[in-house]
Amino acid sequence: MSLRSSLATFVGNSSYFVLHNVLHRGGTSLPGKLAIKIDPNVMTTLAEKYDVILVTGTNGKTLTTALATRVLREKYTDVITNPSGSNMMQGITGTMLTAKPKKNGQKPVAILEVDEANMEEVARQLKPKAFVLTNIFRDQLDRYGEIYTTYEKILKGIRLFPEATVIANADSPIFMRGNLPNPKVYFGFKTESETGDMRAPYNTDGVLSPTDNSVLHYHYITFANQGSYFSKTDDFKRPELDYAVTKLNELTPRYSNFDIDGQTYQIEIGGEYNIYNALAAYTIGRYMGVSQAQIKRAFESNAQIFGRQEAVKVDDKDVTIVLIKNPVGANQVIQMMASDDQPFSVIALLNANYADGIDTSWIWDTEFEDLAKTNMQAISTGGERYKDLYVRIKMAGFGDQPVYEDLTRIVAAIKAQPTEHVYVAATYTAMLQLREQLKQAGYIKTGMEG
Template sequence: MSLKSSLAMMVGKTSYFVLRNILHRGGTSLPGKLAVRIDPDVMTNLAEKYDVIVITGTNGKTLTTTLAARVLREKFGTIITNPSGSNMIQGITGTMLTAKAPKKGARPVAVLEVDEANVEEIARQLKPKAFVLTNIFRDQMDRFGEIYTTYDKILKGIRLVPDATVIANADSPIFMRGDLPNPKIYYGFNHLPADGDMRAPINTDGILSPTDHSILHYHFITYANQGYYFSKTDQFARPELDYAVTKLNQLTPTFSNFDIDGQTFQIEIGGMYNIYNALAAYTVGRFMGVDAVQIKKALESNAQIFGRQEAITVDDKEVTIVLIKNPVGTNQVIDMMKTDSEPFSLLTLLNANYADGIDTSWIWDADFESLHQTDVRKVAVGGQRYRDINVRLKMAEFEDIAIYEDIKQITKAIKAMPTKRVYIAATYTAMLQLRAQLAQAGYIKNRLGE
């Protein structure tokens, strides 16, 4: 180990100690940032000590990472991970540097959520054992551009480690692009007969065949561009699945019950999109040798997930915090709300910081109009870009929208809602601000949701 690397590790660990034990603050981003500034390659010294699993994609990274870590703990014990979603190079560096040193001869597992634009650098330094690909949707176009640009960033990282296994969501046709020598494992949905012939809705991204760029057809669609696709102009089709959701038993706002390869599982979180995340975690577990009984136990834990459908009680209100950041994810959140049989209120918080994406035009492609199919009784808006989301909801024909210009008013706003059940749909930094406010008021006790 070079003197520069030794100094970087010492500074990172010392700053982490000060933050946690003296200043009583959480987070690994600052220690990682300091370490990377001293030695950008500081993590290369850790590469031989860990089996690293990288989880990346547009939506579902945080939940998939959390569930996969729970699954792997059933066999491996302590798992190194970044549950708060600090998924860029400085956050991951901090996570690795501040992890408890492995016992002599032990080879611990690190399950890391990685921002799509950071996959190449993480792969170069940590040489992952596997890459888990969740999906690619239009997201933060100011950072990533179109979906194919995003996928190219991921491919650059995968190609650096040709022996690593690619664990891909085969229902997403974009992952069939790129000539990769890596071993591959595919997961997806087989819950409906493969006898339909339909096209994706207008304005759906990522529905072109990678072989001849014709528009794909589907036997069935789960949501957006995902499903059992095939081409009518050549032999291209979704590959055979190694692990599959074979039945949807019950979907509610608070839990999802489904079968994977004939065995029933339940996760204490709503939405079909979260079943994909659970299936990805199941696939990671099987890849790492965890048996189905152990996986079932891990998935059915009801521990809260940081900022992802966190259920919080605020006086007499049942509050659910959901993250939104792009049209597809927002539409899935709305679909989850449609399964709620009780009346509810909705508060939407829109920020436009770097971590959110500074371009908020995506709200015009989200189907807020379909909220009229729910029993929503009150709609309110807040966040830095409250004016934007207020106009969008007005155009969706909502009236009497409550406006909260100051994020510090949100606890008061929750208490003012006319219904017992309240959903808060927030972009990432707005969610962090909200959690800090609720924690200060004593409504949130945990720091990381894990």
């Protein structure tokens, strides 16, 4: 380690100690930011100790990374990760700085969630063993641009390491672009017959064939642009799957039961979209030599994931915190709510900070109208952009709603809901603000699984 890297590491670790042990504040971004200021390439030195796996994509990065961390810990004694979704350069640097790899003869593993726009620089420094691609949907147009622009940002990182394995969601046709020479492992759904012929809904992004940009057809669609696709203008089709969800057994808001390659698994989180994340984690585990029995045990542990269907008891209310940030993800959350057979209330919180995306136009492509088909008894809105969300919900047919511009009132608002079960659907920074209010009120602790 160079003198500059040593100094950067010392300063980063010292600031982390002060934050966590003196000021009792969480976070790894500031230590990482300070270390990068001293040595912009400090991660290169830190990463030499690890087998590095990078997880990226629009939706599902945090849950995929958290589940994969559980899975890998069944086999590896030393696995580090960035559990709170701090997925940009400074946060990842902070994670690497504060890790203490064990000297037990086994090479430690770093499995890290990475923001799509940061992939090139993070990959250059960490020299990954594998890249994991979850999906690409329209998201934060102000930061990423359209989906093909987003994918190109990811490709810039992958192209630096043609020997690294690409573990990709084969149900997403955009990942078939790029002519990558890398070894590939594919996962997807194989729950229906391959005999149908349908097109995706007219406003679906990412349904163009990578060979000639014709509109793809599907044997079946899971949601959005994902499914078993094929071209009618040439022989392009979804590649053969290495690992597949073969059956959906039971989907509820609280758990999902499904088969992968004929064996049954369960995760304590609802929504079909989260089964994709479990399948990605399963694939990572198998790639790294984890057995099916070990994966099953990891999946069935009950540790919660930071801000992802996090369950909190607020007096007599059962609160579920769900993250929303783009149309596809929000629509899948609504579909998850539709599987709830009990009455519930919804509090929707919209912020538009940099981490959320300052463009809020996505709320108009979200099918809030579908909430009328659920057991929802009440809906209210809040957050820094509550006016935008209030209008959208009103236009969806729900009339005037209570509004909570000041998120310090949210805990009281939760207690005032007419149902025992309350969903709080929040953008990223609104979710952080909500958790801080719940923490101050004594309903949650600071940490989540890491």
